[in-house]
Amino acid sequence: METFPSLLKQHATQRSNDTAIRMKRYGIWNSYTWQQVADEVDQLVCGLIANGINAGDKIAVVGNNVPQLYFSTLAAQCMGAIPVPIHADSTPQELQVLLADCQARMAVLQDQQQADALNEVLANLTDMVKAIYVDERGMQSSNQEQFISYADFISQGAQHAQENPSAVTDALASVSSEKEAFIAYTSGTSGKSRGAVLSHSNFIAPATAFITQEGVTTDEEVFAYLPLSYASTLFHVYTLWMIQGFTINCPESNDTIMIDMREVGPTLFYGPPHFFKMIHAMINSRSASSKSSMINKHMADLQSKGRTWMSDKLVFNPIKDLYGLNKIHRAYVGGDVLNEEVFKFFRAIGLNLKATYGTTESAGCITVQQDQASSDQSETNIGVPLPGVEVKVTTDNEVAFKGSNAFMGYYGNADGSQSAIVDGWVHTGDIGGMVDNQLHVLERTDCISKFANGADFLPKQIENSIKASPYIKDAFVVGEHKDFISALIVIDGDTVGAWAELRQMQFTGFRDLSTKDEVMELILDKIKDVNASIERIGGKNCPHIQRFTILNKEFNISAGEMTRSRKIKRDVVSNNYQDLITALYSSADHYDVIDSTGELAAKLRLQTA
């Protein structure tokens, strides 16, 4: 059975001069060949050894996609240490909690931002020996003994290698496919993050099955823009890359993702629903403001008549090219449900988009949707299990799986592991069902709410249908123990802005836009649509959205209202907006938002639908 180090060795011998990874810096794409990657990893391994790291130690890798962090991850694995990927924008408190939880002995940091955060809590982290920073900008003045630059660390490693020529080979001895390859932290949509321990084979076995089933080649170009701290990135980028030896491309910065994606022209692509929704909204608002009758005609005919050779050449290929989607032969969406309308749109313009489903505990992938021809396209359909993985739905409608990707347990949390793994089945905490052998996932178990009359309702389902509108970025619905549903709406500033400009409305910014009467009308129409569909499915007496308001700001990731993958944390949001929600269930027609200085920040209209 292969391990990540053995795969690296293979590529370094078989395709030593092929490009392994590219990164754009100073406006230019810089490449590393597999040989260069292997050499740098060797030096890092020696650096780790020289600093007293042993097999089994944890190395936190904190940052976005930069080649050096990939190398550090590999280096840790090549000596049997365990990399722990962590979000680039973690707060000092988050770092402290996670690093203390996994007892990290070393941290590799992207730049000053992470170094500053770590520095604040370093004194409390007794296991931490050293922190390595990749980007030296702003770090010159740092005289902290525990911080060392990546370049210096590499030269320490090179020196150690000279003195101990067999160090790298010796270190490799402690690696085996059943040992730990990663500790990946769950996003903590409900509750605190837990570190899932995953072995080499947890990733490599299902990924090998995925490659065979999906026809992933060795010549793919993959765009590595999602943080490594998601298990799905570890699967769809890191593991596939290590098995197939294709090329991955890191963007220049978070602001340049769309530009860089277009330059790269990926062939294999994985993205979260909000990424596809964003591109869909951008295409819609551009074509809405387009005066070209040709574009408008083909866009309008898309759903009814489909594509033709002509419309592809004239309209859809150029549109796909604008967003770097043209060369994609397989695209996957996962992490959450992508709205059906958006899904159908991408398939209609010729993108081979398929849903996947995975959790951190399953190394990022459990099921993949089958090829379009044979599959039912409803938005909750997430396909069939990968070969080697079994899925069942328990009597409580909870989805559980077992197989090659089932994790080893939560790190330092035996109780948590025991409650998650029952008779070898890993319980996901997601509610779902099997329809015609296809898995459908609906909701988290702890998110199901009950109305006052005792009937169940699934808030996420309703939120998803509200979010189908390109004008609505996020929605949060409440109705627990009530007679009707209320909704907090966050508009999409870009599309609503473009919509307003087309109508020559005057507005200063997001806040102003969100309080416009015209925008309220626009959203009200959408809410009425959703209510109509609730009535169609659930009948006349089914509780529907009676009251809603448009928020004057987006849900905030740093305030903990959303996870970094943009999933709403229900308990935090209900708590932060408690007064507003109470007002929605009163007869009030507006709500005053008071800011921290005690001044009136906004007057929100409470609309009855």
Place this chain on the structure above:
Amino acid sequence: MSTESKEPLLVLEDISLSFKGVKAITDISFNVYEGEICSVIGPNGAGKSSMLNVINGVYIPQEGTITFDGKQFNKMKPHTAAVMGIARTFQNIALFKGMSVLDNIMSGRNLMMKASFWETALNIGRAKKEELEHRLEVEKIIEFLGLQSIRKTPVASLPYGLQKRVELGRALAAEPKMLLLDEPMAGMTMEEKLDMSCFIQEVNRNLGTTIVLIEHDMGVVMDISDHVVVLDYGKKIGDGPPSEIMNNQDVIDAYLGVSH
């Protein structure tokens, strides 16, 4: 930061400037120390912009001397100022509107380019290598100011706050010893102001550039300056660290509008 121990980079002595008998600046002397952020503040028409224009040689004062980096001048000329390492930005954005962000910042390196007109026009000889070297320096500035996503965007289509940032980039491209900023935050939103003051502080701290800036926003000035000079009706009424200036009665009067 104590300025006492440092060498003055710029010494202005008894500067007086008048336009056809109208006195804009009267007998002003002050020092700017190496590595500090010095703010020149004052009500409208106090002579702040004139002062800046005297420093980089746009206006020639009738009286007084300017000593920059140990060399004394009676008349500073704009191109001498540039060669000696003084760069500036303007109150009203003065960028090449149709050109990209990259090209605009590149133009700031004009003085350092050695290749001849023909070499540059035909991209031969020194020109090719030089272009690459300068592009690298410019790209470093682009990264520093976080302009990567708009490097190829024409300046005219950018929002005001970003244009100001591009202008700062162009001034930095000249690798100045001293940077003159004429109201870098005028007309900006609160968020843009915060960004800009962070950049100004980073330039000062990381690149060691001495900064002289004119600003209306007192909050910003007091936060980021090491040293504040207050002008009123062409005269200097205060000179010292922000804490001292805030308690200076003359300054308080000038800002609250006591009759003269």
